[in-house]
Amino acid sequence: MNWPDLSMGGYGFYVWGSYLFSLIAIVWELVSLNHRKKAQSRAQKRVSPGIFERNY
Amino acid sequence: MNIYKYASPTMFYPLAGKIIPWFAWPAGILFALGIFVGFFIAPTDFQQGDAYRIIFIHVPASWLAMFLYVLMALYAGVGWAFNARLASMMASSLSITGAMFTFLSLVTGAFWGKPTWGTWWVWDARMTSTLILLFLYIGFISLQSSIDDARRADRAGAVLALVGVINVPIIYFSVQWWNTLHQGATIRILQKPTIHGSMLWAMLIMLAACWLYSVAVVLIRLRCIILEREQNARAFAEVAV
Amino acid sequence: MLRWLVWRDLILAWRRRADALSTLFFFVIVVSLFPLGIGPETELLRSIAPGVVWVAALLASMLSLGRLFANDHQDGTLEQLLLTPQPLYLVVFGKVSAQWLTSELPLVCIAPLLGVQFGLSNETLKILVISLLLGTPVLSVIGSIGAALTLGLKSSGVLISILVLPLYVPVLIFGAGAVEASIMGLSPSSHIYLLSSLTLLSLIFAPWATAAALRISIE
Numbered sequence: 001m002n003w004p005d006l007s008m009g010g011y012g013f014y015v016w017g018s019y020l021f022s023l024i025a026i027v028w029e030l031v032s033l034n035h036r037k038k039a040q041s042r043a044q045k046r047v048s049p050g051i052f053e054r055n056y
Numbered sequence: 057m058n059i060y061k062y063a064s065p066t067m068f069y070p071l072a073g074k075i076i077p078w079f080a081w082p083a084g085i086l087f088a089l090g091i092f093v094g095f096f097i098a099p100t101d102f103q104q105g106d107a108y109r110i111i112f113i114h115v116p117a118s119w120l121a122m123f124l125y126v127l128m129a130l131y132a133g134v135g136w137a138f139n140a141r142l143a144s145m146m147a148s149s150l151s152i153t154g155a156m157f158t159f160l161s162l163v164t165g166a167f168w169g170k171p172t173w174g175t176w177w178v179w180d181a182r183m184t185s186t187l188i189l190l191f192l193y194i195g196f197i198s199l200q201s202s203i204d205d206a207r208r209a210d211r212a213g214a215v216l217a218l219v220g221v222i223n224v225p226i227i228y229f230s231v232q233w234w235n236t237l238h239q240g241a242t243i244r245i246l247q248k249p250t251i252h253g254s255m256l257w258a259m260l261i262m263l264a265a266c267w268l269y270s271v272a273v274v275l276i277r278l279r280c281i282i283l284e285r286e287q288n289a290r291a292f293a294e295v296a297v
Numbered sequence: 298m299l300r301w302l303v304w305r306d307l308i309l310a311w312r313r314r315a316d317a318l319s320t321l322f323f324f325v326i327v328v329s330l331f332p333l334g335i336g337p338e339t340e341l342l343r344s345i346a347p348g349v350v351w352v353a354a355l356l357a358s359m360l361s362l363g364r365l366f367a368n369d370h371q372d373g374t375l376e377q378l379l380l381t382p383q384p385l386y387l388v389v390f391g392k393v394s395a396q397w398l399t400s401e402l403p404l405v406c407i408a409p410l411l412g413v414q415f416g417l418s419n420e421t422l423k424i425l426v427i428s429l430l431l432g433t434p435v436l437s438v439i440g441s442i443g444a445a446l447t448l449g450l451k452s453s454g455v456l457i458s459i460l461v462l463p464l465y466v467p468v469l470i471f472g473a474g475a476v477e478a479s480i481m482g483l484s485p486s487s488h489i490y491l492l493s494s495l496t497l498l499s500l501i502f503a504p505w506a507t508a509a510a511l512r513i514s515i516e
Contacts, residue, residue, distance in 0.1 A: 022160055037280050
């Protein structure tokens, strides 16, 4: 095991740039899904509450 | 045990919910392991220096971009042929993740190209084909989002996806032809480096991680789509958490 | 049936001559804009001519595709055509043929004049016409898939372009490549052969996809 050279031999911008971009993409996907899920759940509850809940 | 009941969106919804953690956690672990092997164990490349480490995310992204397109066409076709709603919903869910991976493949490819070839973008066969694949994904997503009726959107998307999947080899071949004829003397076609040992392992681990991640994310989105489309089904109210 | 359908569409297009002519003028204007944007240097123009003419042909086709099924859909004729005992494949083939005759054939005929604008030699002009002659049917027939899928949607014009332009890439590559090979003095035959194979394949298989898409869009 060898500790990596953090500047990536001068190419640090490109390597870390790509990984940062990938991270942003993954996080964006998860956050937007979460948001979509929450919005839908709220709408769902308005339409048809569970058997122990009331919506009036 | 009757497994065909899971062809119903309402029945599949809780099953998907149970499956997701089994893909999400291993994905996270494999991501961490892949990064560890890729950065701490794999040595610096002789030709490209440390810039080559981008392939650990670029190659999985490209592979998944293409794989998810074929899968999407398959599910859409099944949904059309067997009139199966759930399969079409799966295709719609796959499309967005696939488009994201295609975009990621293009961006990481550009980031890789700058230090190794000197330019951000080069019109080689693979990059150009990936760009066109992105357009195909965008076409599918646009078509489905512009049709209000859900079943018509499913079937129209299926026709488009199937036409697209047949065209992808033709497009790839024609772009490769075009590229070899126009090969600029200044920019070499990227040769895949003979990769071995820990580099290969890191790439394979990252590939597995991305694949597991895709499964988890696609299933999460599938649940959202089921939630949106099955709102009015009475049986669904009991199942929706 | 096929002959009747083509004839009917030709008559209808003749009554609306402006539509087909506007496609032609669009083609001419777009091609003429490029030298204005790039500069009048002959060598440069000669090198970009194949790409410019072909891309303009693609864009002009996109314009005419919106009309392919929309007019018939609006007055209900399309539904009647779907109900005929004749195969829908033939109906599609007929309509696509008529569209090709009215919208694409004028492009092919005027292309030599535009080629002269770009300083192409006679031999190259011949190849330009042949490549367009072989390639424009593919544009019509693959475009018909897009037209059928987006039938009746709002903003279908732009959507057709997004759907269909990626599928046009092989035709563009081989068509423009043939002309370019001719300019460079090489033999364009390989491009022409590949282009013809694309034409044959798409003429055989694409109407089937269009027919399926029509059935989906009209329920």
